[in-house]
Amino acid sequence: MTVDLTNVFHEIDADYENLKELLREAVAIQSVSGDPSKRDETIRMVHWMKDKLEKIGVSCELAALGNQTLEGKTVPLPPVLLGTLGTDTSKKTLLVYGHLDVQPAAKSDGWDTEPFELVEKDGKLFGRGSSDDKGPVLCWLHAIKAAQKNNIELPVNIKFCFEAMEESGSVGLPELLVREKNRFLAGVDFVCISDSYWLGTKKPCLTYGLRGICSFFVEVTGIKQDLHSGVFGGVIHEPLQDLMYVMSQLTTVDNRIRIPGLYEQVAPLSAAEEKTYDEIEFDVAEFRDSVGASHLPTEDKKTLLLRRWREPSLAFHGIEGAFYGPGEKTVIPSKVIGKFSIRIVPDMDPDQVNKMTIDYLNKVWKERGSPNVFKPRPGHSAKPWVVDVNDSNFMAGARAMKRVHNVEPDRIREGCSIPITLTFQELTGKSVLLLPLGAADDMAHSQNEKNNKWNYVEGVKTLLAYIMELGSA
Amino acid sequence: MTVDLTNVFHEIDADYENLKELLREAVAIQSVSGDPSKRDETIRMVHWMKDKLEKIGVSCELAALGNQTLEGKTVPLPPVLLGTLGTDTSKKTLLVYGHLDVQPAAKSDGWDTEPFELVEKDGKLFGRGSSDDKGPVLCWLHAIKAAQKNNIELPVNIKFCFEAMEESGSVGLPELLVREKNRFLAGVDFVCISDSYWLGTKKPCLTYGLRGICSFFVEVTGIKQDLHSGVFGGVIHEPLQDLMYVMSQLTTVDNRIRIPGLYEQVAPLSAAEEKTYDEIEFDVAEFRDSVGASHLPTEDKKTLLLRRWREPSLAFHGIEGAFYGPGEKTVIPSKVIGKFSIRIVPDMDPDQVNKMTIDYLNKVWKERGSPNVFKPRPGHSAKPWVVDVNDSNFMAGARAMKRVHNVEPDRIREGCSIPITLTFQELTGKSVLLLPLGAADDMAHSQNEKNNKWNYVEGVKTLLAYIMELGSA
Ligand SMILES: [Zn+2]
Ligand SMILES: [Zn+2]
Ligand SMILES: [Zn+2]
Ligand SMILES: [Zn+2]
CATH class of the missing domain: 3.40.630.10 (Zn peptidases)
Incomplete structure (x- = not known):
């Protein structure tokens, strides 16, 4: 009817x-x-x-x-x-x-x-x-x-x-x-x-x-106030230097996540589901041009769509506590907080992602061997x-x-x-x-x-x- | 008289x-x-x-x-x-x-x-x-x-x-x-x-x-506008990720500069001059406590004073173009500019320091292999x-x-x-x-x-x- x-x-x-x-x-x-x-x-x-x-x-x-x-x-x-x-x-x-x-x-x-x-x-x-x-x-x-x-x-x-x-x-x-x-x-x-x-x-x-999301804050401190880089430069462990090092260890140049075990949490892709990706109309070149990039980490249609929708990704957002204005300022910031987030997909569980990520950050920090104070913590999260x-x-x-x-x-x-x-x-x-x-x-x-x-x-x-x-x- | x-x-x-x-x-x-x-x-x-x-x-x-x-x-x-x-x-x-x-x-x-x-x-x-x-x-x-x-x-x-x-x-x-x-x-x-x-x-x-100073700006771009990390996370080369990597390669954890040849520019220390350092009254523990650090890269009085006054040092100041506020924001910044400066001493020449630093940054960038656009440039400088x-x-x-x-x-x-x-x-x-x-x-x-x-x-x-x-x- x-x-x-x-x-x-x-x-x-x-x-x-x-x-x-x-x-x-x-x-x-x-x-x-x-x-x-x-x-x-x-x-x-x-x-x-x-x-x-x-x-x-x-x-x-x-x-x-x-x-x-x-x-x-x-x-x-x-x-x-x-x-x-x-x-x-x-x-x-x-x-x-x-x-x-x-x-x-x-x-x-x-x-x-x-x-x-x-x-x-x-x-x-x-x-x-x-x-x-x-x-x-x-x-x-x-x-x-x-x-x-x-x-x-x-x-x-x-x-x-x-x-x-x-x-x-x-x-x-x-x-x-x-x-x-x-x-x-x-x-x-x-x-x-x-x-x-x-x-x-x-x-x-x-x-x-x-996708869901897990947000993270990575705080590094170690000196009690911002310092003049002329007077103190060269004789302190700079929190910002440590933070950038730790953040740089989270991904590869092609934006793949280096946290061990993370990709293993992703639900397996069945042959039937994979086939649906072949059928989707999507123009990679048009997408690349729309973001203004010269080259993407992958330009294979299926791989790209899987990475956008069906795989976790890690994005860097910024740093709180450091100089952010235009021009120059010769100060050594005393407390900096890095911000990044991980998009999650089935069967990833926010709590488990939070734990794996914090564990990895702590491991990188330990290897770094800085005497500064390192406080990584999860922010808000949402399930996929x-x-x-x-x-x-x-x-x-x-x-x-x-x-x-x-x-x-x-x-x-x-x-x-x-x-x-x-x-x-x-x-x-x-x-x-x-x-x-x-x-x-x-x-x-x-x-x-x-x-x-x-x-x-x-x-x-x-x-x-x-x-x-x-x-x- | x-x-x-x-x-x-x-x-x-x-x-x-x-x-x-x-x-x-x-x-x-x-x-x-x-x-x-x-x-x-x-x-x-x-x-x-x-x-x-x-x-x-x-x-x-x-x-x-x-x-x-x-x-x-x-x-x-x-x-x-x-x-x-x-x-x-x-x-x-x-x-x-x-x-x-x-x-x-x-x-x-x-x-x-x-x-x-x-x-x-x-x-x-x-x-x-x-x-x-x-x-x-x-x-x-x-x-x-x-x-x-x-x-x-x-x-x-x-x-x-x-x-x-x-x-x-x-x-x-x-x-x-x-x-x-x-x-x-x-x-x-x-x-x-x-x-x-x-x-x-x-x-x-x-x-x-x-000391004198040479300031630097390190700009990384590659996408035409800020992007939503949910929609684009995982399939682009993030400028901020590249910038943090490059910045992390400038110093060791103990804040020593990794730019080849830089320390060789420093005027040799004569035995007589070195002796004056032995005579200076300076309390390392008091200095360490005044900055609030638990540990300094060196706690030897002479080495510490030499590093503050008579050796170059590199300090990180911040990043322009990324999220800097409190809380969370899930954006991928499209253009970021890292700021750092090098304090210079005799016989270092600002022009030569600028050249060596930019060359090193370009070398690190080349090894990185990112398709993003990398523009390091010197800022203001002053002689020692x-x-x-x-x-x-x-x-x-x-x-x-x-x-x-x-x-x-x-x-x-x-x-x-x-x-x-x-x-x-x-x-x-x-x-x-x-x-x-x-x-x-x-x-x-x-x-x-x-x-x-x-x-x-x-x-x-x-x-x-x-x-x-x-x-x-
Ligand atoms: Zn004055
Ligand atoms: Zn003054
Ligand atoms: Zn809406
Ligand atoms: Zn809306």
Whole structure:
């Protein structure tokens, strides 16, 4: 009993100007969650969305999260918008997550247009939040509107969880979800998140895995205050010298991790899974050019994708406590803290990774033989996430994409973490689908963020098709 | 024809309250040259000193240096105070240099008392500038006053060059001195600077050498913008990883320099010079405790002093372009610049040191085999300075110290640079004496700067004795 959506899809195409106007309004609200001076706007964005949802019959509530101290000021946290559309106990229930806040943006950062004014150019809709994540959130709204206009009955109840602190660490949300486990989250059968990207710019995909992370701080001290390098240079063991040595021992020049046993923790790659990598469309040269590198540690497609998604990686972020300004300063810093992190994958366990890493650092330190004081410690960590690509939620997403794009979507992973994914999975005990709508070059978090007109419109169709497919999931 | 100074010395002791009042007034003027909001006070300090010099018969002029742009504001540079006392062509001429500006200070930095209020406690005079360099400057004034009161004819003409931008790089002074080479600087026979410190707290010393410096920037790039470590971690050559490796190859754990041939440039140590090191009073354990280290690369007195004063040393200062704040940030920086400097000694030549260092960095880079872009380059450099400890100026200083302290002063070097020393030497062609009056624990540039009451009073006597000794130099 598949409902024919041909006519509805045509209507969605025809309704483009309304769809665009909706995004223009949303982009104009400067909901930068990381900027305390824009907290009012961030809260206004939640109310704006609540109004839109109520207009299509969603019953909404605002879950208060209290206050937060930001840059020395106490500011209210934006509430979480919880919505319910349909309470038919004979139907299954889909939970949709999205976020209404955005990254900071200013024309002076190097934008070609005003970041908070939606500008259409060459089939692209430029504006902060157009792709991350206001565009996808509005696709849900519009998909439901289109169904209602055509008197198409939705085969599932839908719950909405829209927050406005995602770009600032989702402060308060995990605790709220834990409190809502047996109320708002009760009875949820499927979860869907549209807040990631296609692997390229043309072919749709579904995301079935995310890497976790283990962060580290490596502190070296040994002198009681910063010293003048003229007076003391040559007769002390410099903490920064020790730190750079230790950090240099963590990886090879090709960015392979030297911590013994780490790669052995990775789940074995089956022949079937390996075969999926052969089928993925991915242009290595295009990727290399997009990062501006002359050469990559590997330029073999399969190896490169495996290293991004399915293997741990170690990245260096910086050093706290040393001179960081431009120009020269002839001081010997007394206490320095190196920062690096390891992305982890199944079956790696954060606790075990932390232990192996600290053990290795201590071993390197012992060999170094410096009399300075060495204090390595783990920072925050998050588990990796991977889902069964054959479960009913995932298959509904795949069928929806095929209906809209006429092509079987790639099954991909992401190298980064979206911690809330695992929270939803653990609290509902159900499958979470990451259903990306935007293209790889949307420049989320960067200058000139855009959403392609085509992706935006097809996104509405995809979400509608997905909702309909869940009826037979 | 040595003039007996016994009675004058007693008078100086008896005149302590006036001496202290003078320092109190000077410390109260907040002549922080690095703070544009205190530029008026810095200029006022020059006028205050001009007034004091004129009262003892010095004919003064203020050499204008124009304007300066500081923190985006255009502010006037404080003028340089040039004074002349005596123009007797049958006498030789001494040029005295000192500075009237100070480092910033605030009680909230951790001072026990208000930094710009002179406080006497336990024989110590606490206050910003009490030791660096207002105290020594006032010792000159008071020494001449004492001679005048006792109708003692000074055996030399004295010229004064007091600037108020020393703590901010002596902006404009070298150019002024070049312009004044054949006028104000003409006819100078001796130069004396009291702006350094004793090696310890009890025994006086004379400084006959300063190290020079060569600064370096090591830039590594290779990706066109900062990247998300989740998305790109593991498949790029990280610039920071390369930089830390290269920096780690510059020194051994004991801070010895690994650049081939560098130590061979150092002037050979004669048996006679080596012997002077045996005679110097220096407590290694006290030094080690003062820096707060558990262990030093060498704890042999002679080796340690040689490494501080007579050997090159390499110090690491920091990294520009990487994450430096507290907490975590999971970004891969795209362009990082490492900063280090090498202190140099006779007979090292800055150009040659620059070449050897850049060559070594390039060699390490080549061995590394990274496809990133590597750009090492030299920063500012200054030549080392060393003077003949047997010249007449130096010997006059030694005799003066012996007259006051009844002990032969140690002959020491400093590990840092005082670039103006070399400027005076080159422009006058005459000997420059560094005659320190303060103790090693005076905490110049730090919290709770002080001048010991004893050092301050004996400083007046030492400078008077030195002026008198120049009569037979
Ligand atoms: Zn997002
Ligand atoms: Zn985002
Ligand atoms: Zn000074
Ligand atoms: Zn100073």
